[in-house]
Amino acid sequence: MARLSDILLTAIAPAIWGSTYIITTELLPPGHPITVAMIRTLPAGLILLALLRAVPSGIWVMRSFILGALNFTIFQTLLFVSAYRLPGGIAATMGAVQPLIVIFVAAMILKRPVRTGAILAALAGLIGVGLLVLQSHARLDVLGILAALGGALSMAFGTVLTRKWSPAISPLVLTSWQLTAGGLLLLPIALIFEPPLPHLTPANLGGFAYLILLTALTYVLWFRGVARLEPSAVSTLSFLSPFVAILLGWAILGQALSGLQIAGAVIVVLSIVASQRVAR
Helix, strand or coil: CHHHHHHHHHHHHHHHHCCHHHHHHHHCCCCCHHHHHHHHHHHHHHHHHHHHCCCCCCHHHHHHHHHHHHHHHHHHHHHHHHHHHCCHHHHHHHHCCHHHHHHHHHHHHCCCCCCHHHHHHHHHHHHHHHHHHCCCCCCCCHHHHHHHHHHHHHHHHHHHHHHHHCCCCCHHHHHHHHHHHHHHHHHHHHHHHCCCCCCCCHHHHHHHHHHHHHHHHHHHHHHHHHHHCCHHHHHHHHHHHHHHHHHHHHHHCCCCCCHHHHHHHHHHHHHHHHHHHHHC
16 A cells, blocks of 8 residues: 555656646747746755755765756756647657666666566557657657657656665655756856746746746655656656646647547556556
8 A cells, every 4th residue: 555655646746747838838938948947946946945954965965966967957958948849749759758768777777677568568658648649730840859858868867866876865855955956057057048038927927836836846756756666667657747738738728639649548547557567
């Protein structure tokens, strides 16, 4: 039962991340992916640091910046670049290769066996996501595709290294360190490479507030799961992001669901269940 609760709590994070696509396209100002990533990350980290009053020391200063760069600086930047340059469906599908990458990165770094069942579950999830989100009129953009794949690679290494180092601290503290480090790395990049934000509308402010408040909560749950579950099992939960993104498009934007999309949704759910069983 404890293991089931760990899975369910961890699954909350990617389910909420599924709303990132609709928030980005409907509420945030376009053309500022790095600034958006920084605003999402740094304030959440500073709020947690102020509440917890625990700062890294020794080797964890360096490790916090490495993990912050992989899980936030690089990943968040590339996530928003892909979200701006690609339809949500293609961005989600490219990002869905992350569980496959995690399997082989975990084998290399953690010496985990490469299980055939885990590979098949990850491939099934990737196919399910493709059926769920890809449309015939989807527009391809090479830079957007490379950004989505790069983000998946960065998050995969961040997930495995977080499990390998496994600090004897609470998920709240670990999250605060990584969010702050990742946000500090993003700040100069945003200031140098992007123009200032335009005048923010109430909708823009609402979108930013949503991202900031939920970022801390979701990553606390995510890193808690990374510490307790197998990396391959955690990573397949990320399939919930495009699943939720499609549901929100249907519920909020009135987008229709085709038979192939419904089939893709079923495959995604089955692949997640299969991955958890293989990890167990």
